[in-house]
Amino acid sequence: MTAMTATQTSPASLHTPVIGWFEQHARDLPWRRPEAGAWGVMVSEFMLQQTPVNRVLPVYEQWMTRWPRPADLAAEPPGEAVRAWGRLGYPRRALRLHGAAQAITERHGGDVPSEHAQLLALPGIGEYTAAAVASFAYGQRHAVLDTNVRRVFARAATGIQYPPNATTAAERKLARALLPEEDERAARWAAATMELGALVCTAKNEDCTRCPIASQCAWRLAGKPAHQGPPRRGQTYAGTDRQVRGRLLAVLREAVTPVPQSALDAVWDEPVQRARALDGLVSDGLVEPLAGGLYRLPLS
Secondary structure (H helix, E strand, O other): OOHHHHHOOHHHHHHHHHHHHHHHHHHOOOOHHHHHHHHHHHHHHHHOOOOOOHHHHHHHHHHHEEEHOHHHHHOOOOHHHHHHOOOOOOHHHHHHHHHHHHHHHOOOOOOOOOOOOOOOOOOEEEEHHHHHHHHHHHOOOOOOOHHHHHHHHHHHOOOOOOOOOOOHHHHHHHHHHHOOOOHHHHHHHHHHHHHHHHHHHOOOOHHHHHHHOHHOHHHOOOOOOOOOOOOOOOOOOOOOOHHHHHHHHHHHHOOOOOOHHHHOOOOOOOOOHHHHHHHHHHHHHOOOEOOOEEEEOOOO
């Protein structure tokens, strides 16, 4: 069943209430302000992947104060990006952002490119981030599909509680079909649907009384049928290699000189898992091994 037959409505009937709701209820976030520029938008998009806004805000502010332009970050060792990333998690994002800053400085004179293809060609930039930067920074017309948007579309248009675990071709087709024709309005729609998913059409305890399109929502009109798809992936952390990696990196971030193996051994009792986590950090380029059993954040 397509979106239009599921909801018996047209995309245009969704645009005005959702965008109108956004104009009244959007959070005042620093990367949405004009002074953030395309670089501020790009930094926020890297940081917000799988990380909530309240954790990102302080790190973002510190990052932009220290590195207000891509060239400022590119001039620093990649280990400084990892250090400044703090406890945001998934620290490979810091290395990818550093690599993108270097490419922007070398290829584009230090300015974040506006063309979608050029954004996509930057290291560490995938389809979502390229579309988000082109849309939010440059007001272009692109389908921006993050978890929040996918959930809104799944419920409002398709009539299911949750989208698939991985983005499908059908979701991309639906997102393109729902895009307003005008560039500026399409960019606003992208931001508005993302905010609606973050604040109202949440994964749990959605508040349909605050939703501007509740009367058109296919899932609500169907009686909110329970999720029938594959089990949703959990976000386990305690006891995982991710937790061990985080503890090892915390020691290295706080150190001003290379750290001996003994200091790393002290953060996790289980030696096999600890060694596996450390090997993974070295393999990912997040940690640099030195002679004499010392380790540091990468300098190149």
